[in-house]
Amino acid sequence: MILHSGSAVLVSLVMAATPLWDHPGYDAEDSHHNPGETVITSDRIRHVTQKWQVSLRTGDESCSGFGEPILSGGRVYVSDQLGISAYTAATGAVSWRYDWAYPGDSETPRIALSDGLLIVAGGDCHSQSDPDGEIIALDAGTGLPRWKLQVDIPIHAVVVDKGLVVISGGSPSDEDAIIAHHVRDGREAWRKDKYLAAGVSADGTILARVTDGYQVATGTTAAITITTGTVRWARKADWTAQAASPGAERFLVTDKTGVLSSVRVSDGQPQWTSPAGPSETIAVDSARVYRVSGRDVEALGVADGKRIWAVRQKVDGVQPVTAGGLIYAGGAVLNAADGKVAGPDLTGRVIVAGGRIHQVVTGRLRTLA
Template identity: 45%
Template sequence: MHALARTFAVALLLAAGTPAGAAPAPALWDHVGYDAEDSWFNPRETAITASTVRRLVRKWSVRLRSAETCSSFSGPIVAGGRVFVGDLAGITAYDAATGARRWSHDWGGSTEGGTPRMAVADGLLVVGYNDCTSVSDPNPVLLALDVRNGLRRWSADPPLIGTMIVDKGAVLASGTDVSGDSRTVAYRVRDGRELWRAPGRRIGGTSANGTVAGFAAGGAKAYDITTGTVRWTVKRHLLPGAATPAGDTFYGTGDKERLVAVDVKNGAVRWTALGPSELIATDGTRLYRSDGEAIVALDARTGKQVWRRNLPAYGGQPVVAGGVVYAGGIALDAARGTVITGPPPLGGDLVVTGGVLYQSHEGALTAYTVGG
């Protein structure tokens, strides 16, 4: 929750005259993973909690645009009173309160976009995606759309977009192509001007208060996202996938494919653990990790298991808000891992913000709020 990525959205909400106390907090989930840290944790949610989630009722639902393409639906992000979601024809903005369509952006030219990465910053919806029609020629696209009307403000020629990070007024694109060549380039959010590049380097999908890190032959390096200044170098593998909300610890893939916790200041390993390291979320107290049809909570300081719970379906990406963990289509108490019975089916991609749970699932975007 650092950087300019939140400034515009909050200002737009206030300018719109949102009544005091009408929502528990401004409705804001302006990165796919909530924040630039990719923590998947909303610390501001106070309406949808472990005691109220079972009373969720549908507020509105819309069908997402369909088309004969290889594209796929994305999870939603929320900012400035709008919900942005990738559909089979491009990207569409909906009114967060009513579900009314505000504008749509279609895939350009002959491209068909894969699942887009999105974030809102400086009044722009920054979007990165690869053409899904060809693995060998993915034609990556990076562009910025005006959040008010969807008009294109700038575009750039990025590397393959394996990860995209928006933080501190910069957007970083990084990826490794089919021949094994990695490349990272950072651009200025305001106008798309290139800031710096790191040939041969693959950066993980998280910024810890402006520090990004990734690997190449010989080890891992951490950089300042705005300048490219090297902050530290270590002779081991590291690909961060999340950071604590405080921005002091990276979590991700380390040597021998182990889950690793790393000090953001110097790259020192704090702990390692066996098990998957890709689908993770953290509230700073616990790290939540999907493990097939189960979810595991680890102590964020030590890596020791706190609880484990089998799920009725594949866990997918955990989401944490209001003391609740959402995974595998159900809700669990974040502290104890107990299943909370009663809420509607919670499959697909979820975000929880401003007292509303937004769900993108099976071609529909649905908003739920707490009923009486």
């Protein structure tokens, strides 16, 4: 793998606390909710304009696609078809690039930021029977690799929390597993075979399904402490965590039929179950759960699961994001409290932080403010 530096300036590993969006889902809870956005609100959203746009790198034989951007320390990080690129958030200038050694056999990675490192988790994309995974830690300021390791399972889910990067996956020839590695040096912290987890951590607790080792669920779900790998509790249920509330009090989970429920992080006690319907595309703030299905967007009370409002967009929705009291779901920007139109149409997924909207659309990274 080859590094191209776009700047000779050395930067500190101590990254700015704000603005920050260090996971694709904003945080380790995968909430897609930025509680710190105070600039782009209902008063400002109708006045935002595009500030810059860049074309992401492409490759005719690349197996990697365009990823979702993340943000920290004044830089936007995004995967493209040739590797990883970092851009200055204010101007779009290239800070650095990191190239895949073999773009034709590198899948679109999952990325996250922690302790001044950009964690890149992916693997090969051609082997169906025995795929492998790879984790790379890049210096977030320079793009220089700090450590890299191969893992014996494909990486289907990733979460970074409490100084650990936790991956999960399995294949026909690789027993299902959850593996935790230290962010600072890649050392393995713990491993649990015959478990599968999603990319969600509720302030250090992850939810995992117990399997037979080859992706067949046994009907038990366990809560695992991310720092030690110990089981906090287990319940007879087949739950997959879709998100956790910003305060980490509850998991939002789906069962094998797609029904959405809220369960307590502390003991797994179910709190409410929503009517049946697709529930994997959700966001959650301190008051509401937002879910998107086709053109339909609705808000449920986070405490009781009751519908607060529902609207139908002109176009199919995308992963919802909430910031500054607004909902971005692929159509007109909505008011989070009542679902009323608050701003113009904004197609595609977004991240919103520090008074800027960043998004990747048709191979281009753009910023509005």
